[in-house]
Amino acid sequence: MNEERYAYRVRQALNHGLKDMSPAASRRLEAARHLALSRQKQAAPQIALAGFGVSSFRIGSHVPYLKQILAIAALLLGMWISFYWHSVQYVTALEEVDSALLTDDLPPDAFLDNDFFEWLLDDSPEE
Amino acid sequence: MEETTLASPQQLSCFLESIERRAFKQAMFAVHDEEAALDIVQDAMLKLAEKYGDRPDDEFPMLFQRILQNTIRDYYRRSKVRSMWTTLLSAFSSDEDDDHDPLETLAADEDDTGPKTPESKLLQAQTLNLIEDEIKKLPARQREAFLMRYWEDMDVAETAAAMGCSEGSVKTHCSRATHTLATALSAKGIKL
Numbered sequence: 188m189n190e191e192r193y194a195y196r197v198r199q200a201l202n203h204g205l206k207d208m209s210p211a212a213s214r215r216l217e218a219a220r221h222l223a224l225s226r227q228k229q230a231a232p233q234i235a236l237a238g239f240g241v242s243s244f245r246i247g248s249h250v251p252y253l254k255q256i257l258a259i260a261a262l263l264l265g266m267w268i269s270f271y272w273h274s275v276q277y278v279t280a281l282e283e284v285d286s287a288l289l290t291d292d293l294p295p296d297a298f299l300d301n302d303f304f305e306w307l308l309d310d311s312p313e314e
Numbered sequence: 315m316e317e318t319t320l321a322s323p324q325q326l327s328c329f330l331e332s333i334e335r336r337a338f339k340q341a342m343f344a345v346h347d348e349e350a351a352l353d354i355v356q357d358a359m360l361k362l363a364e365k366y367g368d369r370p371d372d373e374f375p376m377l378f379q380r381i382l383q384n385t386i387r388d389y390y391r392r393s394k395v396r397s398m399w400t401t402l403l404s405a406f407s408s409d410e411d412d413d414h415d416p417l418e419t420l421a422a423d424e425d426d427t428g429p430k431t432p433e434s435k436l437l438q439a440q441t442l443n444l445i446e447d448e449i450k451k452l453p454a455r456q457r458e459a460f461l462m463r464y465w466e467d468m469d470v471a472e473t474a475a476a477m478g479c480s481e482g483s484v485k486t487h488c489s490r491a492t493h494t495l496a497t498a499l500s501a502k503g504i505k506l
Contacts, residue, residue: 190492194464196506197445197495201465204442205335212352216334219356224327226360227367 321371329374330359333466337382340461343450344386345393354389358382379462379476441504448498452491455479459487460495 341351462473474481
């Protein structure tokens with residue numbers, strides 16, 4: 188037996204049976220379809236810039252993978268801000284120590300700190 | 315780079331219109347109750363539109379079939395619970411059935427039969443009934459695979475994705491379903 192051929196004969200018979208559906212069932216199906224269409228999920232709202240008239244510029248409609256690109260860009264920006272902030276803090280701390288040294292404003296306890304002396308003797312460049 | 319085209323309301327409408335009758339029949343084969351089948355199709359349509367209405371339209375057949383089969387399974391589960399309570403509470407229920415209107419049924423029957431009464435049409439209808447009865451008798455997974463593959467025209471991969479099984483299983487289900495149908499129908503004198 189040719190399975191596919193037999194299956195398509197069954198399919199033809201089933202398709203024939205679709206014509207004899209009761210009007211009540213047809214109406215219910217039509218109503219269900221309209222109800223479903225009224226609740227169709229729309230594509231995610233896109234950011235549109237105002238003032239571009241009818242052909243306004245829409246972000247997201249033409250560039251594929253835009254969400255991923257934006258997410259990676261945001262991550263990189265966050266990393267850069269974090270790095271920059273830590274650098275600024277580090278430089279500020281060094282500045283405070285340097286100015287304290289230059290103005291002889293160090294507390295006597297600082298000279299008792301071995302680590303501090305080691306740091307003063309260390310000539311290697313910081314960066 | 316491949317660009318996906320999201321479905322418009324018109325595309326969804328065309329898709330639903332193209333499959334609604336077959337979906338109704340599929341549900342009927344599974345639950346054997348017209349009202350329940352209509353509810354199932356409505357639920358499946360709503361779920362497709364609400365959850366996946368913004369997907370590309372070429373994904374609709376597979377998604378809809380998966381939703382439809384899951385909705386049918388949910389119906390089975392609910393029926394089990396309901397039948398348990400019905401059994402428990404049947405002693406207190408009345409025999410009146412307010413929802414059933416004999417005139418409505420009669421009118422629907424008249425519309426159905428209408429002017430077509432030739433013998434050939436009757437035979438055709440009887441054959442169709444026998445085929446549908448045999449499809450109803452198929453094991454659920456075989457019936458699902460057979461109908462998706464051959465009635466919904468889905469390929470093996472799509473059917474496997476909709477059923478959540480391997481492509482090999484789909485082929486096995488389809489083959490067994492076809493053989494079972496052929497044997498049962500030829501035993502009743504129907505040669506296709």
